[in-house]
Amino acid sequence: MASVPFDGTSSGTGGELAPFKIVIGGGFGAGKTTFVHAISEVRPLHTEEALSTASIGFDDLTDLGAKRTTTVALDYGRITLTERVVLFLFGLPGQERFSFMWDEFSYGALGAVVLADVRRLDDCFASVNYFEKLQVPFVVALNCFDGAPKYDPEEVSAALDLDPSVPTVLCDARDPSSVRDVLIALVENISGGSGGTESR
């Protein structure tokens, strides 16, 4: 029959698959696709499409240099942690005109990561507001782009007026271990119970 390219999905052993969803938010060009790519065991379900002139005036390319494509489909990443526990990462489309899709991706999410580019910090405001309103636990990850100015996470946290319970961490979205550390910070924060939104 069809070959199985990943482990841990067999129902034959009686183990029930336990999937958890983590959504990745942040502005257009903040590095969401790279972030998902870095740690996923499958090729993301994304389609990078050439930016057309239709997006001029909508998609802000300042500082993005050679970015000529954008994600129109779904950034999807899969991380098998144990035989039954699988993490799914979904990148939310960054452009505000796609924000109608956010509810669906965020439904029932374990938590969220907001990727921020310090040169364009205001781009992540929409995601921060969104997860605060939805009461989805989240971390803010500052993607350290080459050549971008360095800021203390505390400074950025203050600039974003984040609740002290929301961790702000530095990361390199290209580096799998850095991406993993962001996810660890998120899950540690959730299991720490801060935020007081436990349902039981």
Add this chain to the structure above:
Amino acid sequence: MMAVLGDPGRWQRRNYGPVVRPYAVTRGRTEPEVGVVLDLIDVVVATGEGAHDDDPARGTPEHRTILALCESQLTVADLASRTGLPVGVVRVLLADLIEQGAVTVVRQRPAGHRPGNDVLQEILNGLRAL
């Protein structure tokens, strides 16, 4: 002189993309006819009943592909990834299979449900071991 209308080779000269448009395989349906809309990480599995007979009219090739993949537990997102079909199309086809009794939903995650500490610890341990 009049242009030759209906030149059969004419349309082939341009790239029209896929021959079959995504929602053609659902016969134009963009939402399941019955039942709830499945979440991306809802888990489904084949029941081994229903559409296993040889009647080719029972489903499209896409239905049969999805049914074959559902031999082991999979999420809706996995199915979309493995088949290359849009998530919306997978949902419609899955709803057909569920209605036939060929596939069942194993697990649905309620919104806003914080998993227990043991599960969170399992996730943390798994991440640290990566």
